[in-house]
Amino acid sequence: MNIIIRPPKMSDASDLHEIRSSEGSRENTLGLITNKVMRTEKILANLNENDHLLVAEVDGKVVGSAGLKVNQSPRMNHVASFGIGLHPDYQDKGIGSMLIREILDLADNWLMLIRVELDVFEDNERAIHLYKKYGFVVEGKKKYATKRFGKYDTEILMARYNEKLLGGMKNEENNGE
Numbered sequence: 001m002n003i004i005i006r007p008p009k010m011s012d013a014s015d016l017h018e019i020r021s022s023e024g025s026r027e028n029t030l031g032l033i034t035n036k037v038m039r040t041e042k043i044l045a046n047l048n049e050n051d052h053l054l055v056a057e058v059d060g061k062v063v064g065s066a067g068l069k070v071n072q073s074p075r076m077n078h079v080a081s082f083g084i085g086l087h088p089d090y091q092d093k094g095i096g097s098m099l100i101r102e103i104l105d106l107a108d109n110w111l112m113l114i115r116v117e118l119d120v121f122e123d124n125e126r127a128i129h130l131y132k133k134y135g136f137v138v139e140g141k142k143k144y145a146t147k148r149f150g151k152y153d154t155e156i157l158m159a160r161y162n163e164k165l166l167g168g169m170k171n172e173e174n175n176g177e
Contacts (some may be wrong), residue, residue, distance in 0.1 A: 004057040005102045008065065008105040012055055013041040015062035016085075022104055024088030027148065028124050052111070053103055056086075056095045056165075066099035068107055068116065078114040080107060100134050108162050117159040121148070128156065136160040 008016070017040040020031035047053060050072055056064040061105050064086040073080045082103070107113040118136065120127050128138075136158040144152035 001058055001093070003098060005054055005098055005137060006057060008044055008053050008055045008062070010041065010044055012062045013037055013044055013060065016040050016044075016055070019062070019064065019085045019087045022088055024091075025085055026122055028127065029083075029085055030146070052080075052103070054099060054106075056090075056099055058090065058095070063087040064095050064099055064102040066096075068103060068111070068113075069074060070113070078112075080111070080113050080116050082107075082116050082118045097133075099128070104134060104160070108164065112162075112165060114162050114165055115159055116162075117157070119155040119157060120147070121146070122154040122156050128158070131158050131160075134160065152167060 014037055017035065017037045019025055020029060020040065021033055021035050025031070026033065049068040051067065052070070053065060053067040055062045062128040064084070066082070068080040068082055071077055084099060084103075085098060086099075104116065107116050113142075116136075117139075118131065119142065120131065122141065137160070139157045139159050142155045142157060145155040146153050
């Protein structure tokens, strides 16, 4: 399987829409079955300098995406929100890990972000395990955060810190104790 990680094109909208609305993916994202391809096209058309998106392409089809949204506030532009989606037929093949590695390299070495954060459903143990593998830690819970399966559901808050950039700051913090 030849996997290409690259920035998205407008022509990827249909494949990205399929990922967001497909059973097996939609349950763990904020997608709805009623979302239209036009919504995905609008998202792609409105990406700005604070939005960083990568897609995974297999045999000409986009099967996954990972993105960062850098906070626009000058006091918080060292922080980004992270999201990932993978077509159910392509899960457990290492593609999600490839996307995470590439997007975190961008975060750490090119955007110089200190903090990357995400929300994940409390029962999505497979995703939580994957995020922990890449250095994310649990910071807390948001009860009743999202509607899912006919009830209000809890999300886990996770974050990852750029230890290379924090090295000097951590030492300064420890000197004051």
